[in-house]
Amino acid sequence: MRNAFARVLTELAKVDESLLLYYADIGNRLFNPLKEFAAERTINAGIAEANMASMAAGSAMMGHKPFIYTITPFTTSRNFEQIKIDIAYQNQPVIIVGTGSGLSYANLGPTHHSFEDIALMRSLPNMNIVCPADAEELEILMPQLIALNKPCYFRIGKKNEPKVHQNQPDLQFGHAFRMEHGTQLVILSTGTIMPLAQALYRSLEARGISVELVSYHTVKPLDTDYLNAVSQRFKHIITLEEHNVNGGFGSAVLEHISALTYAPKIHRFGIPDHFIDQVHSCEDARKKAGLTVENIISQLVERDVL
Amino acid sequence: MDITAISAKMRHTLCDVSSKTKTPHLGSCLSAIDILSVLYWKIMRIDPQQPNARDRDYFLLGKGHAASALYTTLAYRGFFDIDALYEHGQTNSRFEEHPGVNAPAGVEAVSGSLGHALSLATGMALSCKLQNMPNHFYVLMGDGELNEGTVWEAAMFAAGKQLDNLVAIVDFNKLQGTGESCQIMHLEPLEKKWAAFGWHTIRLDGHDTDALESALKEAKLISKPVCIVADTVKGKGISFMENDNNWHYRIPNSDEVIMAKKELGLQ
Numbered sequence: 124m125r126n127a128f129a130r131v132l133t134e135l136a137k138v139d140e141s142l143l144l145y146y147a148d149i150g151n152r153l154f155n156p157l158k159e160f161a162a163e164r165t166i167n168a169g170i171a172e173a174n175m176a177s178m179a180a181g182s183a184m185m186g187h188k189p190f191i192y193t194i195t196p197f198t199t200s201r202n203f204e205q206i207k208i209d210i211a212y213q214n215q216p217v218i219i220v221g222t223g224s225g226l227s228y229a230n231l232g233p234t235h236h237s238f239e240d241i242a243l244m245r246s247l248p249n250m251n252i253v254c255p256a257d258a259e260e261l262e263i264l265m266p267q268l269i270a271l272n273k274p275c276y277f278r279i280g281k282k283n284e285p286k287v288h289q290n291q292p293d294l295q296f297g298h299a300f301r302m303e304h305g306t307q308l309v310i311l312s313t314g315t316i317m318p319l320a321q322a323l324y325r326s327l328e329a330r331g332i333s334v335e336l337v338s339y340h341t342v343k344p345l346d347t348d349y350l351n352a353v354s355q356r357f358k359h360i361i362t363l364e365e366h367n368v369n370g371g372f373g374s375a376v377l378e379h380i381s382a383l384t385y386a387p388k389i390h391r392f393g394i395p396d397h398f399i400d401q402v403h404s405c406e407d408a409r410k411k412a413g414l415t416v417e418n419i420i421s422q423l424v425e426r427d428v429l
Numbered sequence: 430m431d432i433t434a435i436s437a438k439m440r441h442t443l444c445d446v447s448s449k450t451k452t453p454h455l456g457s458c459l460s461a462i463d464i465l466s467v468l469y470w471k472i473m474r475i476d477p478q479q480p481n482a483r484d485r486d487y488f489l490l491g492k493g494h495a496a497s498a499l500y501t502t503l504a505y506r507g508f509f510d511i512d513a514l515y516e517h518g519q520t521n522s523r524f525e526e527h528p529g530v531n532a533p534a535g536v537e538a539v540s541g542s543l544g545h546a547l548s549l550a551t552g553m554a555l556s557c558k559l560q561n562m563p564n565h566f567y568v569l570m571g572d573g574e575l576n577e578g579t580v581w582e583a584a585m586f587a588a589g590k591q592l593d594n595l596v597a598i599v600d601f602n603k604l605q606g607t608g609e610s611c612q613i614m615h616l617e618p619l620e621k622k623w624a625a626f627g628w629h630t631i632r633l634d635g636h637d638t639d640a641l642e643s644a645l646k647e648a649k650l651i652s653k654p655v656c657i658v659a660d661t662v663k664g665k666g667i668s669f670m671e672n673d674n675n676w677h678y679r680i681p682n683s684d685e686v687i688m689a690k691k692e693l694g695l696q
Contacts, residue, residue: 143556163559169589174548174582181552184538186560189552205579208542209549213530 124280125153125222127258131265132190133157136164141186145179147172147193173202179217180209188216188269194228195221195237203243211247216272220279225315225365226399227281229408238394242370244276245343252343253296254278254314257287260294260340267296280315287317297341299349305335309357313339313372316365322416342372347379354383359428361390368393390426392419432638436466437693439501440666442514444689446497448681452518452526456676458498460602460661461569465502467641468567477507480534484563489550492571492600493527493540500524508535544577546570547597551587554595568597573605576614581626587654588627595654600635602663604674623656635659667692
């Protein structure tokens with residue numbers, strides 16, 4: 124997905140001279156095509172992410188539309204206060220890009236994992252949050268974020284994420300996208316864990332259950348119209364994310380649904396509230412976190428959903 | 430105009446506003462007033478009638494707790510009425526104890542959390558250079574603020590990009606919130622530290638307005654970022670406040686405001 128990010132940015136920066144990239148000394152040759160025609164707008168901020176966030180806000184105040192880019196924990200939690208004050212409070216159109224989010228960098232350990240970032244960004248007024256599931260979602264949503272011209276957190280993956288849509292989806296910022304229509308259970312998912320949501324969907328369908336599957340690429344603002352409607356149609360809602368089960372997308376859904384008169388049960392699946400370490404791959408880490416089809420189904424059975 | 434006379438009047442207003450609105454940080458404001466006077470009357474390209482002019486120079490207050498010093502300077506410079514300063518810190522006031530997004534034109538950025546302004550100004554200065562804009566950026570930081578690591582991140586970056594439209598001024602009054610700055614962290618030799626970070630540095634008496642004016646004029650001719658280390662006195666101008674760190678937080682009563690006014694030669 125990071126390749127798609129660099130490619131789309133390069134294309135857009137050719138026609139929009141206000142686009143500017145600050146990156147914290149990562150990416151190696153990723154941004155070479157951008158540097159070829161916009162070297163001055165491709166700025167290595169050094170390994171100084173807090174300063175990078177404030178500088179981007181300063182650039183935005185002077186008419187640029189900056190991106191800040193590095194591995195997710197360093198562009199969200201390391202510099203959180205700079206994001207809070209300089210970007211969010213001042214409402215500056217900086218797009219904060221977290222690459223390799225969730226457990227993408229599983230083998231690099233908790234320093235490089237991010238499953239608190241949605242919770243952090245969700246708590247900031249003025250902030251928008253978009254988590255594309257694959258390169259195609261990224262390509263469609265990224266121009267919409269630039270047009271939004273507001274503080275934005277763009278939570279992306281690393282590389283070689285499986286393609287999740289068969290046909291080009293009509294994704295609109297702020298609107299949930301229904302991938303499959305169903306009548307008995309609904310799975311709401313966001314970001315790069317979508318292939319697991321799809322595997323869960325297939326497994327449940329194989330059991331004869333009619334399942335609705337939704338890409339909630341925009342976590343903030345949350346598409347509450349869809350939630351209101353879905354609450355009338357289903358008794359159980361499953362949320363799935365590669366983020367701490369507390370504070371992320373599932374919590375956002377839960378917070379909204381809890382205020383409804385006809386509130387279905389919410390079953391949140393994500394990373395349990397402990398650090399994940401001693402792993403060698405993303406698959407390994409997801410297994411340790413209980414993010415497998417088998418575990419989710421067994422929990423749904425325990426909860427009398429199935 | 431007589432910078433010294435303006436500074437004296439502003440110092441009295443600061444005391445009076447602090448006393449009447451019960452807002453603190455007087456000592457921090459008083460050490461910075463001469464720097465602000467020289468910037469706003471002698472150096473910066475600004476027009477109170479067109480506060481958002483695209484070609485203006487920018488002042489960013491790093492030590493946001495000295496907001497009252499900035500508001501007072503802007504009022505005396507004609508951005509708004511001096512009487513408005515008495516709204517300081519009140520409900521729905523534009524003049525919050527730390528400058529917020531609702532601050533009046535002339536206040537260029539929010540402040541209050543230390544160590545943000547130099548980074549912000551660095552991004553602003555870089556973007557202006559990329560767009561061939563003529564603006565200059567002036568950042569005032571406290572010595573306590575230099576404890577923040579982001580200051581040094583920005584210092585390295587700005588020097589790396591040779592941002593010659595950026596000037597940092599350290600209000601080096603030697604006292605931070607709860608103690609002596611040079612004992613809490615190792616600051617000296619401060620101008621050499623900035624020089625080692627790649628900045629052109631000038632050290633001077635931060636209450637010598639002639640020296641300030643000449644240094645700030647010199648700064649415009651230097652082809653890299655400039656740091657002015659200004660030795661100042663916390664509480665400057667009012668003897669019973671000078672170098673007494675209680676005045677970081679203390680608020681003067683009405684008798685003390687009258688005493689201050691006398692000391693400032695205003696009656």
